[in-house]
Amino acid sequence: KKLSTKVKIPIFTFLILVFIGAQGLSGTHKPTSRRVDPEFPVFAYAAHRGGAGLMPENTIVAMKNAIDLPNVTTLEMDLHISKDKEVVVTHNPYFSSDYTTTPEGDYLTAAQGRSRLLYNMPYDSIAKYDVGLKPSSTYSQRQKIAAIIPRLVDLIDEVEMYAASKGKVMFYDMEIKSTISGDNVDHPAPQEFSDLIVAILTAKNIRHRTILHSFDARPLRYINQQYPDVKLSYLLTSTNAPNYVARLADLGFDPNYICVQYTAINTQMVTACNARNIKVLAWTVNNETHINQMKNLGVAGIVTDYPNLNLVTATAGYQDTKVIITGYMPNPNGDDFSFEYVQLKATEYINFNLTPYSVITTYSSATGSYVTTAPNNGWVTGNIPSSVQTRPTAQTIKFNITSGEVNAGEIFYVGGSNKRLNGLGSTDISTAKWLRVLNYQESTQWNGDDNVGGGTFGALFGNNSNPQGIAVFNTTATTEETVPVDVVFFGTLTPSNTAQFYNNSGEAELGFRICDTDRYSTASGDFFAKGANTYVFGPTTITGKNNFIYTEKGFYDTKKNFAHLLTNSYIKQDTQLIKGDSMYYDRNREFSSATNNVSVTDTVNKFKIRGHYGEVWRLQDSLYVTKHAEAVTLVEKDSLYTHAKRMVITGKAGNRIIRGYNDARFYKVDMSGKCDSIHSDEAKGLTQLIRRPVVWNGQSQITGEVIHLISNNKTEQLDSLK
Known part of the structure; x- marks a missing residue:
């Protein structure tokens, strides 16, 4: 039934490293040599997939987070190709069940994920899947935040602009994910694959700051012939690295780098490779002890899932403590x-x-x-x-x-x-x-x-x-x-x-x-309460440029700018007030999370969202609430109540994408409804009720496979329903 165009409905504006003897580099093979650009970091500290242990891997938000970390010089990522020949940043040729959520809000099984080959899908379809919200079974510390598989061109644009705002110049490690069995099934032939990538590096003016890696020798040989200025790296595992001399002979030229699984690297390998002007990189090194071991061996850099790992030295005047x-x-x-x-x-x-x-x-x-x-x-x-x-x-x-x-x-x-x-x-x-x-x-x-x-x-x-x-x-x-x-x-x-x-x-x-610490000084006396050594922690307020924090119990790391807040705590930022029984805040990333009795209130945009777990990413304009998520929005002196298991909001006001799933319901005096999931686009004024939707208005009811509510952005009135 056609509903009256005078029924008012808002556009939903909800917030959230075995020693292995190396073979000597002897023999008659005389491959050509490639020179390493001296502009590259003396020691490259690369965030693997942007820091897969911390953030959704191979996403823009992960890359920005890595830029914020002081040790990171290089962003590592994996490349595939979509059906419409877009270079996309993701590890597998299909959707990974470890972290993918479908457009309908469902988690993929391994079989379902493998059946969705990216090379068979246009990018517009790929972008409908979320790769950041599902808790990862591989990386327990990874933050959950809404994210999509990005196009390489978009990622570079975002990274270059963000890095410039931070006064940094980033370098790139990009892996060409080709295999012989995958030609024209999972990806195009190596030549086309390589051409598509190099074209983007050239257009974005980062060719001189990028290393292209691959386990597959074919794209490396092709790029070496067609684009001799591009820096190349041959990837080796702990299984084939002991035979690296033979592997390099088969490759047919000396690449700028070999990137080796760190457990297979030894002094003989590094020394012999350096004699041929080949530098050695180590992957994937996930604790500082092994990072130090690699540095002592003389590698040119490491790749790590945890780019927040630091080599800590004592600050002058402070006690040296571990x-x-x-x-x-x-x-x-x-x-x-x-x-x-x-x-x-x-x-x-x-x-x-x-x-x-x-x-x-x-x-x-x-x-x-x-x-x-x-x-x-x-x-x-x-x-x-x-x-x-x-x-x-x-x-x-x-x-x-x-x-x-x-x-x-x-x-x-x-x-x-x-x-x-x-x-x-x-x-x-x-x-x-x-x-x-x-x-x-x-x-x-x-x-x-x-x-x-x-x-x-x-x-x-x-x-x-x-x-x-x-x-x-x-x-x-x-x-x-x-x-x-x-x-x-x-x-x-x-x-x-x-x-x-x-x-x-x-x-x-x-x-x-x-x-001697940041609060006490032996110059004032050897004991607490003597001289100026009177500092005590207590109920705390912390004021920053963009926010205000209050807590009566918790702690704040003043050097790394993160906090755990436990009692009567809240965070104010912009127009939002964020509360919860237990809260975490990272000022460097402007990220907040809360557990139990969570609420986010926006007094200007007139809404409040509640639940028992929530995350707010201020710089990404992203909000995520789950565990009995409920939103209340004030519209024309009436309140719209919306409930779902999870709610996700991304984008700035006026251009927000709002998703609620599963078992979504909404109620307003003149309209109510339910469905499995809600997807709302503020800019388009389009709200989609997906899977078994039912809408009631007075005595009228409408059902269907999908119901679209098309609204006027200015009047907030429902123009049509279909």
Whole structure:
């Protein structure tokens, strides 16, 4: 039935590295040599597929994220060809079931993905599939964000413009994904494949900054003959790399590079190749220990899924530490017993069996049964008397970390044995890396390591406004004179409670030793609360150019600009207010995520979206909400309610694409409906109700395979329905 053109319906404007003996490069083969452009980085740090471990692989958003990372010089990507001869950036000749969502909102099985060959599809059809929202089974740390397989021309345009805005010039590693069996099935013949790519590199003026890689020798031979200035790299695996001399002989010329699976690289290989002016690159190197090994072998660069891995050196004036404090849980919901903990981060690889560390916490109280004073033995004070004689106060409690390993950048924990995010009934975090736990209780005897702390006193920190402290030591042999390598105090330091932390009225100074950090300086004194060493963490507001953050519990990394926010937290940016029980924020990428009781409110555009998990990408104008997603939009003094399992919004206001799936429903006073998924294009004024749609208006009902609602962008009135 035709509905009245006077029915008002808005355009949905919702937010979100085995040593292997190398063969010598001897023989009669005298291939031609190709010179490496000296403009290329001395050591190339390449983000594999844009950083597949962090962001949706081979997408524009991944490449931009990699540009933001300081070590990255080079963007690595894979190339295929569509039916209409567009060069597209993706790893497989088909849609990968690991990360693809269909236009209808369904996840592809492996068989379904392999049946959709990109070489049989025009690009317009390829672009309807999402490759960023499905959680990856391969990369658990990968962010979920709406993304499509991009055309190479579009990716280059976006990357060049974004890099320029950041004052960077990027280099490119592009892999030609051809195989003999795939000719004219998965892709065109090597000659055409190569011509299409080089034409784009030439048009975009990045030919001199690009290396073309392939496992297939045929396109490399062709490009070497037709485009001799283009830099080439022969890809080798750990299986065929030991025979690299023979492989190069078969190739027929010396390429600029060989890119070798890192486990097969050794000193003889690098030395022999360099003698022939062939540089060696290493793939895929995913921890800093192996990156250092590769650099020591003399490779020209590495490719990594995790381009955020850093080779950390100590900042001048700061304590040289491999472990830093990144968070703490001082007052969890309910009882404290075995629920408190400290979160830590490794700045480089550590084997604690060889390099033991320790962490000590302080309990402080000004009143009640467990009053504390300035510590008579510093961080190793342990138990002190209290008014409850049978239960001394554990003023400091020690955790020794003497086993386990951590990689650079890895988060780990010490603390109570219950391993919950925020007390009883909260999220179980036992699968995180816990390197030392104590089962501290209020009615059962327990002991801190080396008898620092213990008894039947069940708390690491006091539940009061007095400052509480945490210190990290790069030894377990701690004494009062041992200086920590990182230290944090939180709470409120006042003139009246300062004496509980530092006192010099007797023969010796009493207090908790500090080290040089971004908050404390031994130039002002060796102890907390002496001189200018008075900083305490507490309820925090952080103001930036584009946003404002408030939190009462959490932590913020002031060097890397990211935060975890736990209690009464919110983020304001532009016209949006973002809330959630647990939030993560990355200022470098202007990315926010929230879990449980999530809401995003836009007071200017008059809408609110709720759910239990959400992500906001400000620079990409992207919003994603799932787990009972619901949006409320105010239109002409009426509210439109929309519900779906997942909602995705991309693009700027006026040009947004909005998707809701599965089991989508909407309600307004004069119209309601349901379908499996909703797809709305603001610019076109077109809203599509897909799969089993039903629309009600008064006593009228309309059904069909697909229903299109065509709206007037200015009046927000429904012009037609079909």
